Amino acid sequence: MSTIIQAQQLSKSFGRHQVLHSLNFSIEAGEPIALIGPNGAGKTTLFSILCGFLKQDHGNIEIFGQKPGSEGLSGRVSALPQDAMLDPNFSIGTQLTFYGQLQGMNKATAVAETRRVLALVDLADYISQKATVLSHGMRKRVAIAQALLGQPELVLLDEPTAGLDPVNALQVRQIIANLTSEATFMISSHNIFELERLCGTVLYLEHGKLVQQRSVQQGAIGYLSLQLENADAALVLNVLRQLPGVNSVENAQKNEFAIHYDRELAPDLDISLIGVLRAQGWQYRSLTQGRTLEQQLFAVANG
Incomplete structure (x- = not known):
């Protein structure tokens, strides 16, 4: 270039x-x-x-x-x-x-x-x-x-x-x-x-x-952004952190969770996660691969 x-x-x-x-x-x-x-x-x-x-x-x-x-x-x-x-x-x-x-x-x-x-x-x-x-x-x-x-x-x-x-x-x-x-x-x-x-x-x-x-990182490897409807944040964190391949889960904002995971250990984590949400009866508003541009910018700007 x-x-x-x-x-x-x-x-x-x-x-x-x-x-x-x-x-x-x-x-x-x-x-x-x-x-x-x-x-x-x-x-x-x-x-x-x-x-x-x-x-x-x-x-x-x-x-x-x-x-x-x-x-x-x-x-x-x-x-x-x-x-x-x-x-x-x-x-x-x-x-x-x-x-x-x-x-x-x-x-x-x-x-x-x-x-x-x-x-x-x-x-x-x-x-x-x-x-x-x-x-x-x-x-x-x-x-x-x-x-x-x-x-x-x-x-x-x-x-x-x-x-x-x-x-x-x-x-x-x-x-x-x-x-x-x-x-x-x-x-x-x-x-x-x-x-x-x-x-x-x-x-x-x-x-x-x-x-x-x-x-702009679109579709970044090893990162999922999850937004739920009203949910018990402590319970969500406890359940998600036990999923195979998950390294950490953060509750950055109300009902919004950032999931860091090992792609080699859990290549289909997004699919598994949907099953967990259904089993727990949690309704989700969005589930996206990678960090949004808003998250990328302001996590650095504020951190």
Whole structure:
């Protein structure tokens, strides 16, 4: 894999308020990258620096070996801000064609590229429609199509599913998943469960500091997450700890249990566990292999 983003001691302040504190990270091309953090963590500022809209005060950052905003990155990097708007007075085809021409395409190429990206987001039949006749979800997909013009290698998406209903949010996730072989996506979102489904790497910012950079462990070996309906935690712990192959069981939160086990000794522990739950009359809400992204992040952050 090749490195697409390299940051060293990256810092940014607005007046006396320091927003980013000496960030160091390296991003490889490939699976989508999640940018996570509470409000005010510095996510938008980092995106703005990557786009070349802001310049850092200290440190260094490069995209494909070049400074953000440099001419050499034209067409290679694109971004979709959360509040991206479409002009209600022009058809979406006219607008996307215009944006293509702003990238340096001739009219014919821009029209062809508009048709291509609208097909990617399943809106080819709406090329002549104005934004006013589109649903919120459809307008969001048009905005994503705009970010895909020119086949960029790095696409920055700020809250791409914010405000969408589950069906449209799923469509957006599918679009991103389908295009991961063509571009690397960096996605800022508060929806940690959505990012868990999409991303291979996560950057976790808090108070402008990079708290963690880690791979998303999906289906981790030797770990089960169990969530029960109302149950006697002490009894559950006692029963589960006696199962063959189980190394330890933790009751991290009410009715939630983390089970560590030896996969060689108990390769089908999940199946055995369901039998135990049935025999005990315990109703379970979920049983998942591996630690969730939420558990991975905050177990470290709090520990």
